[in-house]
Amino acid sequence: MTSAQNTQGRSLWADAIRKIKKNRIAVVSFWIIIAYIGLAALCAMDLVFTSYSLVDNTIPYQAPSSAHWFGTDLFGRDVLARAAHGTVTSLIVGFVGAGLSVLIGTLLGALAGYFGGLVDELITWFYSTLDNIPYILLLVAFSFVSGPGLKTLCLAIGLTSWVGHCRLVRSEFIKQRGQEYVQGAFSMGASHARRIFVHILPNTLHLILISFSLGFVSAIKSEVILSYLGLGVEPGTPSWGMMISDAKLELSRGVWWGLAAATVFMFFLVLAFTLFNDAVRDATDPKLRDK
Amino acid sequence: MLKYTIRRILYVIPILFGVTLVCFLLFNVAGGDPAAQAAGKYATVEQIESIRAELGLNQPIYLQYLDYLKQILTFDFGRSWSTKQKISEMFWSGVGPSLSVTVPGFLITLMITIPLSLVLGYLRDSFIDRTAMVVCLALISISSLVYILAGQYFLAYLWGMFPISGWDSSWTGRWEYTTLPILIMVVLSLGGQILFFRTIFIEELSKDYVRTARAKGLSNKKVLTKHILRNALIPIITLVVLQVPFLILGSLLLESFFGIPGLGGLLVTAINNADFPVIKAMIVILTILYTTFNLISDLLYAVVDPKVRLQ
Numbered sequence: 001m002t003s004a005q006n007t008q009g010r011s012l013w014a015d016a017i018r019k020i021k022k023n024r025i026a027v028v029s030f031w032i033i034i035a036y037i038g039l040a041a042l043c044a045m046d047l048v049f050t051s052y053s054l055v056d057n058t059i060p061y062q063a064p065s066s067a068h069w070f071g072t073d074l075f076g077r078d079v080l081a082r083a084a085h086g087t088v089t090s091l092i093v094g095f096v097g098a099g100l101s102v103l104i105g106t107l108l109g110a111l112a113g114y115f116g117g118l119v120d121e122l123i124t125w126f127y128s129t130l131d132n133i134p135y136i137l138l139l140v141a142f143s144f145v146s147g148p149g150l151k152t153l154c155l156a157i158g159l160t161s162w163v164g165h166c167r168l169v170r171s172e173f174i175k176q177r178g179q180e181y182v183q184g185a186f187s188m189g190a191s192h193a194r195r196i197f198v199h200i201l202p203n204t205l206h207l208i209l210i211s212f213s214l215g216f217v218s219a220i221k222s223e224v225i226l227s228y229l230g231l232g233v234e235p236g237t238p239s240w241g242m243m244i245s246d247a248k249l250e251l252s253r254g255v256w257w258g259l260a261a262a263t264v265f266m267f268f269l270v271l272a273f274t275l276f277n278d279a280v281r282d283a284t285d286p287k288l289r290d291k
Numbered sequence: 292m293l294k295y296t297i298r299r300i301l302y303v304i305p306i307l308f309g310v311t312l313v314c315f316l317l318f319n320v321a322g323g324d325p326a327a328q329a330a331g332k333y334a335t336v337e338q339i340e341s342i343r344a345e346l347g348l349n350q351p352i353y354l355q356y357l358d359y360l361k362q363i364l365t366f367d368f369g370r371s372w373s374t375k376q377k378i379s380e381m382f383w384s385g386v387g388p389s390l391s392v393t394v395p396g397f398l399i400t401l402m403i404t405i406p407l408s409l410v411l412g413y414l415r416d417s418f419i420d421r422t423a424m425v426v427c428l429a430l431i432s433i434s435s436l437v438y439i440l441a442g443q444y445f446l447a448y449l450w451g452m453f454p455i456s457g458w459d460s461s462w463t464g465r466w467e468y469t470t471l472p473i474l475i476m477v478v479l480s481l482g483g484q485i486l487f488f489r490t491i492f493i494e495e496l497s498k499d500y501v502r503t504a505r506a507k508g509l510s511n512k513k514v515l516t517k518h519i520l521r522n523a524l525i526p527i528i529t530l531v532v533l534q535v536p537f538l539i540l541g542s543l544l545l546e547s548f549f550g551i552p553g554l555g556g557l558l559v560t561a562i563n564n565a566d567f568p569v570i571k572a573m574i575v576i577l578t579i580l581y582t583t584f585n586l587i588s589d590l591l592y593a594v595v596d597p598k599v600r601l602q
Contacts, residue, residue, distance in 0.1 A: 126309070129310055130313065140558075251443075
């Protein structure tokens, strides 16, 4: 926010945080997300659920018991531990995939919206082109040619899903570039880069954040579909997508716990993100301010 | 209107150039050497070279691209690597089965979601609306794959209400096999669509003409059906038109689970067999369809909303 607004009253962010704190659903969702991140960190450091890759061929497909709360899989590995470690994969896919796409979308959108003219036309042509390829097909085609694996999965999601962010940031930059504070920055000798990144960009951050969290949810869901198509992470890496896809064969043998564990883990993460996102949107919507 | 139509149609040309270029680059350049892939893992250098000459891959890249455009224009994409069938024939035989799942599924969903979201929009922030929102958000937090797995397992495998999978190519026999996929399609699109339509209706409800209609004493029923529904039809029609290519494609997951010989299932099989020409052809065909329907929806939009034409 500009300093002029700061002196008049609360900034958009202070106002938003105050509103979010009052929203009970948003607070609970926030702590659920933090819990998932904490769990993923502990799993990644191998401090909890260390038995996730422990193969025990004597106990394949064991039903849930006190020793294995969510049973075991084909190789006798603990399903709960695998589902917990799947959090790491999902969070990487979500943060890196959606992060990359927000980065590309924001950069191209900012350039197009700020400079206009030929730059804008080229970028608009580029994203309209990608936008005219149905997303699921583009993603599948991209993952297919780049091959399976966690890295290529993130890359495929990042490189194919930036169009929405780009369009949003572009229209926001077009709105902002003529405003007084940008002219003011210009008259004080701010360079193009400074005006784009220091002056305009912070004013669009709340929209980018909302857009990112939508992308995060869609990246996690994409991982499941791509896993089913054989374009997911490396075999052996615990992932919810793999666990859900494996259920196709497991269910006919009455093995439901792999599917159940992965679905429950994914459900609460996606739901928390969606609810928190809604709260942020309401709290930062200028139309709803001071109500 | 004519001026707008011409401008909008001309705008399709650079887009078509772009989408064909992306498909071409993706499969012929980024995807590695197509000749080596066609020849298989154990091919000798000579074999690869002869396939390269046969596929025209020893030509300069712009000639290859023109060749690719020729394939698209003549709708002749060669043959599948795995089944040796002509790809254009595979495409035409897949459209019918895909549509017999997606069209009923889509229409039933619309018939449920439009009235329901209109009522929810009207009851905005009431207990019923809030409960429905929670249910919708919960519905969209579950992967679509889970709906298919659970539906097939419980309704078909465990309780035997429907066949597990299969297909009958006669028009009267196929409904036995499509009922469950249609049902699952409806359930898995409910949440997202209700959220989408509800937002549209809420936006319409806050407009001035609604206040005017109420002020002149119209009943709630009249305001909702005659005024709001009609105005909200514009974004709804856009959505419907844009869905057509996806109805033709069918559902990748549903078709592969239920053994429906549609385009979605075809694509999944092609991915599993690394059948390059089929994947390449399917993607470019559906992309061109999508571009076409994008154009149609924009033109329709301009017909119903004169403001669009003047921009």
